[in-house]
Amino acid sequence: MAVWWWRIILALLSSILFSPQRCASQPQLNGTAGNNDYSFMKNATSAPNISHYDYIVIGGGTAGCPLAATLSQNYSVLVLERGGSPYGNPNITNVTAFGAALSDTSPTSPSQRFISEDGVINSRARVLGGGSCLNAGFYTRASPQYVKEVGWEGKVVNESYEWVEQVVAFEPVMRPWQCAVRDGLLQSGVVPYNGFTYDHINGTKVGGTIFDRDGHRHTAADLLQHAHPSRISVLLHATVHRILFRSKGASSKPVAHGVIFRDSQGIKHKAYLKHGPGNEIIVSAGALGSPQLLMLSGVGPAEHLKAHNISVVLDQPMVGQEMADNPMNAVFIPSPVPVEVSLIQVVGITSFGAYIEAASGENFAGGSPKDYGMFSPKIGQLSKLPPKQRTPEALTRAIELMDGLDGAAFQGGFLLEKITGPISRGHLELRNRDPNENPIVTFNYFKDPKDLERCVEGISTIGKIIESKAFAPFRYPNLPVPVLLNMTASAPVNLLPRHANTSSSLEQFCKDTVMTIWHYHGGCQVGTVVDHDYRVLGVDALRVIDGSTFNNSPGTNPQATVMMLGRYMGMKMLKERLGEYGETQQ
Structure with a gap:
């Protein structure tokens, strides 16, 4: 009891010392998103049959855009992006449309849905700017x-973060519901209060956002404004089918020297590296796309490649291994009063290894008030059934049930927890030789009992926030935490009746209601597939620079670090060739 009271006192002192920012009462979402009309960005149908560059970047995503922009300051760069442009698409640009792009399952959607072998429905980006356009x-x-631990140079890391933040990062406007979450975290013992900061510090903080004060999204694609326009070419709807290798001799390493890609009409094009030392191909296709492309190009487990009739360039058994996805579990809290539309703004970084975040309000994507934001069956976030039961029919039924509810039923918000790491790991395999198809991926959620323990503590902390004094205006007094955890399928929260509120029941709750927060990583990890400079082991002139190289997801949410990594490695690669960072054009 003494420890509990001491935490309360610390929380109150922290709140006073850091003076949590004032909460605005009404949102102000005006204006339209800017449209970066880059002259170097073209449809791949306009590409020549054969072209030559100093660097070829496969994937114009969260890492690929800042990487390419940096390298283009001194060298010619080709970016091959399988998706289209994010500009002019309100489903990407506007905060109130969150979920619309993720719910679009058409072949031209900026997101591509996949279902892991665990049964959890997920998405991968298919658009210039990558996941920063969808998150x-x-x-x-x-x-x-x-x-x-990663071994990055701290000074250049900070400079790279700052370079990114000049374009895409903003301080959010805090409104009443998010403020209640913040204060509820403090009253629940997630202290100290660290105010608004981009830094990762234990306790409660207000983080940054890539949505500006008009509610418009800024993405990694915006970082291409730093590119040298005459030295970069960005091709959209350009799907790379294979990396090409040559060998200098029987005893030498294979050398990457080109790629084969197809445009939206299926026409084949080839792009090669110019002759000369230091020119390279960089794969930045994401945690699914990068290991998949290495395998399709003959770099991967030999027996698996042979089973798909792929010629083996290098037997590399660790490609596609150590895949991980941070499990997310959430609780819906109906509110007796209206709440703002908000995505993630506040985070509680706990001492036991879970992060507590929140989202709220109806989303009016496409003019409909029932798109349910981050927790919609329309985007695959269906937790009312255990993962293996989340069939297309179940999704359709859940959408029908929710569409039949009155809009007032969606008045409220979600508290979620995501565990650090995670420790549990899985693997990725090819489904076939089509790069447009999703590979087969298994994440093994909660296979390690430590992950499950963290989830239980995270859900318990959410319960404390709901019961806190700060959160009282946004909860019904006749809906205690056990009732919220056991709400029926007819409620807007995607949960079926659960067990009594015991430790073992919370373990089952975690397993049954697990969803993704889209932070999957691994498959080309440092030390097994690439070295600490992200060069692919066993071949020359080839690197992988993206989240597939991570052993653990960085920070509470990884996008800032993925963008930073693109800039950081671009600077490092230029230093290797030019001698000093200062010689590059900024």
Whole structure:
């Protein structure tokens, strides 16, 4: 009891010392998104049959855009992006349309849905700017400890974060519901209060956002404004089918020297590296796309490649291994009063290894008030059934049930927890030889009992927030936490009746209601597939630079670090060739 009271006192003192920012009462979402009309961005149908560049970047995503922009300051760069442009698409640009792009399952959608072998429905980006065009916008750095363990140079890391933040990061406008979450975290013992900061610090903080004050999203594609326009070419709807290798001799390493890609009409094109030392191909196709492309190009487990009639360039058994996805579990809290539309703004970084975040309000994507934001069956976030039961028919039924509810039923918000790491790991395999098809991926959620323990503590902390004094205006007094955890399928929250509120029941709750927060990583990890400079082991002139190289997801949300990594490695690669960072054009 003494420990509990001491935490309460610390929370109150922290709140006073840091003076949490004032909460605005009404949103102000005016204006339209800017449209970056880059002259170097073209449809791949306009590409020549054969072209030559100093660098070829496969994937114009969260890492690929800042990487290419940086390299183009001194060298010619080709970016091959399988998706289209994010500009002019309100489903990407506007905060109130969150979920619309994720719910679009058409072949031209900026998101591509996949279902892991675990049964959890997920999405991968298919658009210039990558996941930064689809996510909930939270911007936060990795911890100094993470930077140290990875072996990055701290000074250049900070400079790279700052370079990114000049374009895409903003301080959010805090409104009543998010403020209640913040204060509820403090009253629940997630202290100290660290105010608004991009830094990763234990306690409660307000993080950054890539949505500006008009509610418009800024993405990694915006970082291409730093590119040298005469030295970069960005081709959209350009799907790379294979990396080409040559060998200098029987005893030498294979050398990457070109790629084969197809445009939206299926026409084949080839792009080659110019002759000369230092020119390279960089794969930045994401945690699914990068290991998939390496395998399709003959770099991967030999027996698996042979089973798909792929010629083996290098037997590399660790390609596609150590895949991980941070499990997310959420609780819906109906509110007796209206709440703002908000995505992730506040985070509680706990001492036990879970992050507590929140989202709220109806989303009016496409003029409909029932798109349910981050927790909609329309985007695959269906937790009312255990993962293996989330069939297309179940999704359709859940959408029908929710569409039949009155709009007032969606008045409220979600508290969610995501565990750090995670420790549990899985793997990725090819489904076939079509790069447009999703590979087969297994994440093994909660396979390690430590992950499950963290989830239970995270859900327990959410319960404390709901019962806190700060959160009282946004909850019905006749709906205690056990009732919220056991709400029926007819409620807007996607849960079936659960067990009694015991430790073992919370374990089952975690397993049955697990969803993704889209932070999957691994498959081309440092130390097994690439070295610490992200060069692919066993071949020359080839690197992988993206989230597939991570052993753990950085920070509470990884996008800031993925963008930073693109800039950081671009600077490092230029230093290798030019001698000093200062010689590059900024």
